Amino acid sequence: MPISDYYLPHLLAVLWFVICWGGYTRYAQAKGRTTPCLASVLHLYREDWMRRMLLRDNRIADANVIGNLERNASFFASSTLIILAGILTVLGASDRAVSLLADLPFVQAASRELSEVKLLCLGVVFVYAFFTFSWCMRQYNFAAVLVGSAPMVGERHVTEQERKAFAERTARVISMAANQFNQGLRAYYFGMATLSWFINPWFFMLVSAGVVLVLYRREFHSDVLEVMVYTQTPAFESPKEKSE
Numbered sequence: 001m002p003i004s005d006y007y008l009p010h011l012l013a014v015l016w017f018v019i020c021w022g023g024y025t026r027y028a029q030a031k032g033r034t035t036p037c038l039a040s041v042l043h044l045y046r047e048d049w050m051r052r053m054l055l056r057d058n059r060i061a062d063a064n065v066i067g068n069l070e071r072n073a074s075f076f077a078s079s080t081l082i083i084l085a086g087i088l089t090v091l092g093a094s095d096r097a098v099s100l101l102a103d104l105p106f107v108q109a110a111s112r113e114l115s116e117v118k119l120l121c122l123g124v125v126f127v128y129a130f131f132t133f134s135w136c137m138r139q140y141n142f143a144a145v146l147v148g149s150a151p152m153v154g155e156r157h158v159t160e161q162e163r164k165a166f167a168e169r170t171a172r173v174i175s176m177a178a179n180q181f182n183q184g185l186r187a188y189y190f191g192m193a194t195l196s197w198f199i200n201p202w203f204f205m206l207v208s209a210g211v212v213l214v215l216y217r218r219e220f221h222s223d224v225l226e227v228m229v230y231t232q233t234p235a236f237e238s239p240k241e242k243s244e
Contacts, residue, residue: 139177
């Protein structure tokens, strides 16, 4: 088989992978501006959270919530470093890794050079994940500073317009941090898809498309989104519910 024919499916798989990841990211950002999704709905809840925070003198609970969110990002950032260390270890023993993969069923035979390229691509995915999670942590730190600088209840020199602007600004910073966390999670999803490349480039393309479908379903049509959007009101209660 000519070398060009051997590498062509792998090049197509990588191109399809980049299109799936980058294309879905841009699509989700554009669609989220006009359609309810997890990101847009949660931003509205964050604005409500900040407005209610300004009505409380005690903000310990609010600071704890931001701290918990930051710890989630810290956990994934630490886990990503462990994954990268494992990838580097496998790169150092690529001959043994290739022989082990060759013994697995349904795995397409690959040269050492191609296997190392696959590992490097997998490493790039998780390097990107580390940068997004670390930037997410910093943005949650910024949000904690904003919460600490929030005007107290009864400060006469602070107008309602300034309070409203502060709540919107703080909610925006928290949403930006959450967006980075979401980007990091997507990197994990697509990192899992990259593992299928070691089996077969066509299977890699199929799994990449499957990841897009899973992400779309969860962000735009999940049950939790339906619950957060839905608001029960007396006008929409059924006769059975009213009798109860």
